[in-house]
Amino acid sequence: MSDQTMAGRTVLVTGASDGIGAETARVLASRGATVHVTGRSAEKLRPVAEAVGTEPLVADFARLDDVRRLAAQVGERVETLDLLMNNAGGTFKPSRTTHDGHEPNFQINHLAPFLLTNLLRPRLAAADGALVVNTSSIGNLMGKVVLDDLDYEHRRAIEFPAYGTGKLMNILFTRGIAQRWADEGIVSVAVHPGPVGSSFGRDSWFVGLLYRSPLKRFGTISVPDGAAPLIALAERGPDPELNGRYYSRFHADGRENRQASDQSLIDGLWQRSAELVELG
Numbered sequence: 210m211s212d213q214t215m216a217g218r219t220v221l222v223t224g225a226s227d228g229i230g231a232e233t234a235r236v237l238a239s240r241g242a243t244v245h246v247t248g249r250s251a252e253k254l255r256p257v258a259e260a261v262g263t264e265p266l267v268a269d270f271a272r273l274d275d276v277r278r279l280a281a282q283v284g285e286r287v288e289t290l291d292l293l294m295n296n297a298g299g300t301f302k303p304s305r306t307t308h309d310g311h312e313p314n315f316q317i318n319h320l321a322p323f324l325l326t327n328l329l330r331p332r333l334a335a336a337d338g339a340l341v342v343n344t345s346s347i348g349n350l351m352g353k354v355v356l357d358d359l360d361y362e363h364r365r366a367i368e369f370p371a372y373g374t375g376k377l378m379n380i381l382f383t384r385g386i387a388q389r390w391a392d393e394g395i396v397s398v399a400v401h402p403g404p405v406g407s408s409f410g411r412d413s414w415f416v417g418l419l420y421r422s423p424l425k426r427f428g429t430i431s432v433p434d435g436a437a438p439l440i441a442l443a444e445r446g447p448d449p450e451l452n453g454r455y456y457s458r459f460h461a462d463g464r465e466n467r468q469a470s471d472q473s474l475i476d477g478l479w480q481r482s483a484e485l486v487e488l489g
């Protein structure tokens with residue numbers, strides 16, 4: 210019988226159909242949390258949903274209307290949300306623009322979780338202290354945010370740097386939340402899980418080359434090891450010490466892009482993202 214460190218807490222995990230999201234959902238449920246899971250495939254989510262004792266919530270983050278519907282469904286299910294694990298993401302071919310016409314690394318890694326988190330803000334604020342955990346990446350070091358060209362209309366998008374930019378945005382968004390919602394008891398933290406031998410890179414020919422090759426065994430850690438830092442943060446809960454920080458696995462203040470603490474980018478990205486998703 211495992212300890213019940215998460216008893217009484219309500220959690221939503223995105224990207225819960227696979228990899229570290231699925232593992233995090235299972236472990237948090239086994240430690241007593243009420244866990245809700247979302248992913249883009251009902252079929253793939255089902256075993257995880259069954260394991261944690263819930264019905265799958267299906268939303269494709271390449272469709273912002275799906276994200277709006279997801280937020281409404283979560284709102285119907287829960288009065289309060291103690292923990293939001295914004296974990297869905299990956300690398301995507303830039304030319305495959307989303308349903309909403311955005312560059313996919315930008316929308317799936319940043320814009321969709323930005324919208325979801327904002328829509329769930331009342332439920333987070335209603336909890337007795339809430340934590341938002343954003344799964345970022347060491348790939349943030351390769352990113353570059355250009356505020357007036359978030360969708361790569363005036364430069365060429367290259368897949369891995371575009372992914373890194375999305376993961377850099379996760380840190381900027383974490384800081385945006387920390388600066389805006391602390392009065393409501395909402396704490397936010399970003400985390401790099403490590404190089405995890407998950408299904409990461411499945412949508413990418415280039416990244417998949419490494420993650421699907423026999424080399425994967427040597428360069429990556431296991432999915433449970435990759436999920437462990439997320440679970441540790443979840444168990445810690447809305448500790449103000451975490452607010453706005455970027456963890457590299459278990460270590461605070463991981464290596465981050467110089468842009469990650471640029472106040473004009475924290476504010477500018479927030480404002481531009483709110484316009485793009487038409488937040489009132």
Ligand SMILES: NC(=O)c1ccc[n+]([C@@H]2O[C@H](COP(=O)([O-])OP(=O)(O)OC[C@H]3O[C@@H](n4cnc5c(N)ncnc54)[C@H](OP(=O)(O)O)[C@@H]3O)[C@@H](O)[C@H]2O)c1
Pocket residue numbers: 223224225226227228229230248249250253268269270271296297298299300317344345346347401402403404405406407408409410411
């Ligand atoms: N693996 C690594 O080395 C590594 C390193 C640093 C950061 N990360 C980050 O860790 C997070 C989890 O990745 P992972 O390693 O566990 O990879 P994974 O096994 O590929 O899991 C990614 C999850 O995101 C979901 N997802 C992808 N596109 C989506 C979309 N359009 N709409 C909704 N959900 C979508 C996937 O759904 P499906 O099951 O339907 O594909 C899956 O549940 C990601 O944000 C990733 O960027 C991973």
